[in-house]
Amino acid sequence: MLRGKVRALAVLLDGSERTDLPAFSGGDPVSGRVVVEVTGDVRVRSLDVTARGVAKVRWTESRNAGANTAYTQNYTEEVEYLRHQDTLIGQQRDEDGSEEALTVLHAGLHEFAFSFNLPHMALATSFEGKHGSVRYWVKAELHRPWLLPLKVKKELIVFEHIDINTPLLLAPQAGSKEKTLCCWFCASGPISLSAKIERKGYTPGESIQIFAETENCSSRVVVPKAALYQTQTFYAKGKGKQIQQLVSNLRGDPLPQGKSQSWEGKLLKIPPVSPSILDCPIIRVEYTLVVYVDVPGGLNLSLSLPLVIGTIPLHAGASRSSSVSSCCSTASWLGLSPEAPPSYGDLEISESHRRECLRGCDGCDGGADRGSLLTYIAEFRYLPPPLYCEVDPYPDPGEVRRPDTCPSR
Template sequence: MKTFKDFNINFNALSESNTFSSGDLITGQISFELSKATKISSIKMCLTGKVNVHWSSGTGKRKRTHHARIDFFNLKSMILQEGVVEGRTTLPPGRHVYSFTCQIPQGDFPTSFRGPYGQIVYDLTVGIDRPWRMSKDFVTQLNFVHHVDSNRPELMAPLSGSNSMNVCSLSCTSGLITMAGSLEKKGFTRGETVRIICDISNASSRTLTPKAKLKQKQQYCTLRGVQRKLIVKNLDSVTGLPISAHTSETHTEMMITIPADSSLTISNCSLLQVEYEIELSLCLRASSDLTVLFPIVLCDIPLHPHNLGNNVVTRGSHSYPFTFQIPQLNLPSTFKGSHGKIKYSLEANLSRSMRTDSKAKTHFIVINKSHSDPMLMSPQQGITDKKLKFFSSGTVRMEANIEKTGYFQGEGVKVVAYILNKSSRDVRPKYCLYKKYSYFASSKRKVETKKLLKEVGESIPPSAGQSVTRIITIPPTTCASILNCNIIKAEYRLKVYLDVKYASDPEIKFPVVVLPAVFEHNSNVGVNMNFMQEPTASPPPSYEDYVMYPSSTGFDGKS
């Protein structure tokens, strides 16, 4: 027969939802029934809060386990001590009830959460110690909620965004599609309905279908964020009415309801974050979707505007803090060329009734760190042969290789070449690093090429073979490669060639991807750098459609 029966831990509810928050005083009773007289040493209580994450990656011998844990607090107290109750430590059979009081510490603790790879839990453990017996523990969990400050103005501020793309048909006639969307605010509660306003202009020959999705992102991290695990869930979606081809200024609205059982936003935990976003997209056949993302915050308390639009600001200098999150997209790096640029700006708008708005704008630099392609670490090699006919005779042969494809700004490219000169003349190895910027618009293409550096090696005499090594340093000021933009591309080539008099030069070209040096010491190329979401922009025309790189005539002046 069990000694302890019907053990219960009961709380005095502080709210209808039976939740607790930072600083709350918890009161309640523990109750249990003893089947026989039992000697008790003590009854202890422990209040803990913690987060832990745990997942595996790889398979077989390469399987790795990642885990981390942080304890928020661990408070202990005594409910019953030996010899305190009526001067004896033996409790008679029957039902026993003891009251308790404890307080959750003040602190910025995250909301309770359970996911497939981690959890945030707050436990109240009651332990009963008996002489010569193992402690008997009873655990119950608290539903902890982190209250979001409803006075934060950005939660009530409307959200807006826009995007556009050109669609090319079989006849290569482009049609511009533009979409502008907005939400009434950023902060919502569970069960609330989100109103999505969308204005669409369709100059293409295709039918478009607007669609809105509510997405939840769960991100699990190890300490210092070295390893990460991301889960994206589609919680709900709604589809609008199709938009016919060659239609301008179509206004549509869609409503999407946040599930009542959704977890709250968690942004104040270093190991586990829960975020939400509304994805507004235009779906069209045979092309990538046009997308606009709106990050939203799920709060536990309904938000109410405080004198919205009627704020009175006194004379003098004022400053207001703000936060703004760059969307988790594969965005191209900031760029400025002769015929185009990629720039990012942040604009503040001060609205006054019956007055013209005052605006301030600043630009900021975005550096793309999506370098997860394993091809960046792949070595490259090439072979070229040349038979000489005029003013000389014989053949020359060159085999060259470089260690990889991706290099950081300022990093040296080690070129190893074996040159076999069976001709009657001296040959000299030369090296040229050049850039090629391409600009695309209305099915046309503008190309800008420029030599960045040129180096010359030692001459190799006739009837001789020699292995040569050269370090070609990429200039630190070189713009990082841009390969993920549909109207601008920044590419680089390293040309290794032999200078042969009175003949065209045999050459080998290696494509080089220039990576931003700011990430050189923070990660390994192709290992730790990855991106959260696939790019939504359509790729530029294929390399085979154009003569991508000029011949050596353009650099050396030879005919």
């Protein structure tokens, strides 16, 4: 009779030996191995691997009638994103007790590889909230005769990538408001607020540059402030539940009566937070930058600018164009005139520099096609644009040719 025991059962993902957890997105391959360590010989009926991905929402509401609870209503909803099952040993959940259906694992360490692909679709990002979550995991189950199965889970981190390098997320966000404080029959002057940020899309770790102008014509001392909020919305059975959390904030200097204050790119750091979740039917995670004036003893004057927290950071080219666009917009917003662009002549590259680039491209690795393509790009990217000419270089033979008005090179 075999008297071996299972000492350890673990699921290891390829890439998990790194300090950071491996992250996946829709369509990515997932591979790893199930490790089984036994002392002595052990009979195994099956070793199954199951991968699941589920978005789940749950909360409870009670209605009271006097001292008693009238009723309790549970709100639950679930959306499945992933289901994969594979059998690494034996036959899956074989209930037949025959010896032929059993596999003997001898004393030592055994590894069994597995692999599968995540669905080619928009997956919800892994998330943990107060009333719901989005979770992905790989579970291994070891079935032995006459014993309870051994189970172990390994979490999968999944990101639905949001690229902030899109025109919609690179567009500046701005707004302005004004408020007048009234006290019985005496009305003080208005409080005005204008605010602008460079773009709508950011990634965790970045800082939001806030441009704001606050003018206080009231009789109270007010304080300009800004705050970044995360709003979690959960949907179940046609009803929604919303949670708002403060993520980060900053404050300006107190502003007495008749004074104004400007923020010329005041920085608000975005801490490590979950990316926006915009496509899940039962869970949404959204962000809002609120620039407001704290009015003591009255309602605050506030501006809400929607944000999207993405996963793909700003590219260098997009950063430059966004910065140029922001500078121009900010300049016009502040009443300044942008300087004229440089002339084509200032952008010309010397012939010696161009030849050095061509020689460098000739030595590139990657085959003849790649080398010729890089040579072509390098040859033409440094040339100035052709001079303007009103004469069609490919005229219609039937047309009368106009006199040459092209400037000489």
